[in-house]
Amino acid sequence: MYLYKFNDPEKALDCFTAFISRFPESGNITLVYYLAYEAAGKAGKASQAETLKDELIRKFPDSDYAKGLQDPEYFKKVDSDLRTVDRMYAEAYELYQNVYYKEALARCEDILQQFPGSKMSSYVLFLRAMCIVNLQPADEARIALNEVLAAQPTKRIQTVVNGILASMDVGDKPVLYADAEMYDARYLKSVRNWTFDEEKHAENTEEDRENPYKVNKEEEYCVVILLPEDMKTMQVLHLQTRLTFLNAALKAEQKDEKGDYQVKKEDLWYKTTALQIEPFANYGEAAVYLNRVAVDKTLLKNFKGARYRIFAISKTNFSVLKRLKNAEQYVDFFVTNYFDDRGQGEIITGRQGAAAHLFKYEADEKHDFVLMVPYRQVNVKKMAELLHGIEPAFALEKETYDDRYEMVVVKNVGTQVQSMEYLQLVSRNKEIFDRLSGTSSYMFTITQSNLGILLENQNIEEYMKFFDDNYQRNQSGEVGVGDGDFVYAKSVAHKFVLFYPNTIDPFKLKTTFEEFNFAGLMVNNVKYDDEHDCMVVSGFRNKEEAMRYFQTAVDNRKLFRSLRNVDYRNFIISDSNFDTMCEKKEIEQYLQFFKKYYLE
Incomplete structure (x- = not known):
């Protein structure tokens, strides 16, 4: 508080040194040493700062703070290594979940070899041990499990490992999987997880009835x-x-x-x-x-x-x-x-x-419309002319946001409802849409008080989240370019859809795509009509993510082997457009829309 809020490093230093003296066993002691070192430096006490630095490194050499003081690049290296290990671990875990135990084991071995001593080592060792339990004799499994315990994992992992070892002590033997058994297990797993929308909804409803949490306000x-x-x-x-x-x-x-x-x-x-x-x-x-x-x-x-x-x-x-x-x-x-x-x-x-x-949500206050565009990528003067043409009565101003963005502000367009109606008019203007295509632009409405906060703090990401929660989710339709029954809105959630005759085995198709997919995607089947189904891959936050998946999937012809002799279509589509397409049975109309706005 004294160091940052009151800008009094000497007082802060007194507090930190007193804490170090009184609570040397505190769990926060390395952090306090680091803060004391910073306070001494800001107070101009270089000698004391150096002493605190030396004590921290000598007493706690393995702490992040000690390593960070010795190597200015330490935290960057830690972040980079952690991201790599996290990605590799996610791949190994996905393989394990899909019963590719050999491949998951190999990936774990790669992590342990490339990143010895990583902070995720106990997790990797645990996943490695679980693969060995399913692949190798009990003696090898026991060695692997004990290696997990030696790495001092979390209590939850310790409990699981000790439970497995205890069961092995009384003669229980894990089931070993050969290649054929793993293939069968993957097939059975896909059948067990395969549900139609109605069934899944019913299961979730039943599960939601039983809340496992209890209210006890007197407990710790x-x-x-x-x-x-x-x-x-x-x-x-x-x-x-x-x-x-x-x-x-x-x-x-x-x-x-x-x-x-x-x-x-x-x-x-x-x-x-x-x-x-x-x-x-x-x-x-x-x-x-x-x-x-x-x-x-x-x-x-x-x-x-x-x-x-x-x-x-x-x-x-x-x-x-x-x-x-x-x-x-x-x-x-x-x-x-x-x-x-x-x-x-x-x-x-x-x-x-x-x-x-x-930001404060005030629906009845006066709102401005804002178009924020990157410098030198959009003709701001032309944009102002186009906005003026939509409603000549509104005044326009130009604002600078930062060194990357500038803004055209349409003043006093009305309340929240009125401002969103104006935004709909702008977003459906084809010339504006074409000029913004391919740029990282923002389009939103905002109260004048919130605009002041936005310009002062330059926190456009936070405001767009606020805008999405309080404005766009309250609208009956998507904000985008309307074309017939469909709306092109690139920033909303999308799905990848495979439209095919229902003579194809859906379980085999689902299994193929699940093995191809990365973590976080969900595969489901939706009945389109009496002759066709749609396999739907969900989990894409916007058009860009969905198109990357679309291009990768289309290039992988192995995914479509079971469809070689039938007529099928694949495309991406927003959630609301998918509902419209299924309700009105407009697959051909949507394919034309998809070609126009996504492929051309």
């Missing part, structure tokens, strides 16, 4: 921040630093022992990392802390528009969450049961993004 609680998947190491460190300052400030404000909270980082499950703040004696104490931290703008800036979640959770429910690995299910439970105003709960937990704390 912790506050959890789920971090974005691609959050960099330095961003996490900044987040931890901010939390440490907030904890210190809270403790200074309170006369009792409250506020002496610890921050620890924990990998909850694959690709889900959290910061956990504890202990809180009950929910009331946790709620006070949550409501303060969740709206701290300095803390929220670290998320840079990425997806995050923050909530309070009892120790019992936290154990359930780790077992079920479904954060959104718990967040929904938390919002429903702990907030009188559900909308406020959605904001506090981060479901509306960090932008919800920066």
